[in-house]
Amino acid sequence: LKKLVIAIDGPAASGKSTTARLIAERLGYLFVDTGAMYRAMTFKVLEQQLPLDDVEAIARLAERTEIQLRHQNNQLRVFLDGRDVTSEIRSPRVTRAVSAVSSIKQVREMMVREQRRMGEKGRIVLEGRDIGTEVFPDANLKVYMTAEVFERARRRQKDLQQQGIGVPVDELAREIADRDRKDSEREVSPLRQAPDAIVLDTSNMTIDEQVETIVRKVRSLTGSVS
Ligand code: C5P
Numbered sequence: 001l002k003k004l005v006i007a008i009d010g011p012a013a014s015g016k017s018t019t020a021r022l023i024a025e026r027l028g029y030l031f032v033d034t035g036a037m038y039r040a041m042t043f044k045v046l047e048q049q050l051p052l053d054d055v056e057a058i059a060r061l062a063e064r065t066e067i068q069l070r071h072q073n074n075q076l077r078v079f080l081d082g083r084d085v086t087s088e089i090r091s092p093r094v095t096r097a098v099s100a101v102s103s104i105k106q107v108r109e110m111m112v113r114e115q116r117r118m119g120e121k122g123r124i125v126l127e128g129r130d131i132g133t134e135v136f137p138d139a140n141l142k143v144y145m146t147a148e149v150f151e152r153a154r155r156r157q158k159d160l161q162q163q164g165i166g167v168p169v170d171e172l173a174r175e176i177a178d179r180d181r182k183d184s185e186r187e188v189s190p191l192r193q194a195p196d197a198i199v200l201d202t203s204n205m206t207i208d209e210q211v212e213t214i215v216r217k218v219r220s221l222t223g224s225v226s
Contacts, residue, residue: 003121004124004140004218005119005122005124005139005141006023006125006126007126007131007142008131009132009142009144009191010143010144010145010146011146012179013156014147015147015152015155015207015210016145017035020125021125023125024124026215027215029124031124031127032069032115032118032125033076034115034131035128036078036086037115038098039098040067040079040085041067041102041107042089042097042100042101043085044061044080044081045058052100058101058104058106059104059105062107063110065110067111067114095179098179099182100182105188108188119136132194132196132197133189140221141198141217141218141221143197143200144193144194144197144198144199144200145200145202145210146200147201149177150173151202153172154169156176160172198217
């Protein structure tokens, strides 16, 4: 059986993470949420109170930073210099600052190196913004997941509600659109659809349908019937 690399990219809150995790579970593959790595770096930048426009200081800080993803009890946990920061990296503060930090070349180089190392042996699903275009341009399957911005905002609102946080949907839509714009306009590996990616517009799809569609593609590549 082939050992595939599956690349899932797309804009913010398009359901990449949930779908990628479930696909990995179904296939027995490793799941890598690359956004979590950029979030961990951003958390450190904020903690050290570095100005977000001090590119050189952030680049130097990145050289002294170790970010690790570990799978524990069926959960993906993020470690920053040995410390578990899995929940901290989801804060609105980190979300607002992450696009600035992830636009820095040296930060990206460090993350991409680690992501390629994790994917060396295949059997992996990575999700992010530049997986199919930059990290694994030869990935066996590339999916570009997207959805209408208000639908993404509604989904994000539902997630937040479950954590007891109420945010108006138009505010979330604005934040999401703003982050997509920054991620698409940056110079180093911007968010864009790889020419050979399959586009999955999930606006009217359930998570099950998303997972099923991609798993079926994978099966057709591996020739497995199970
Ligand atoms: O996927 P998530 O929303 O957690 O990603 C957070 C941010 O990390 C993105 O908005 C983007 O700025 C950055 N990112 C990136 N490249 C990736 C994954 C995430 O630049 N491969």
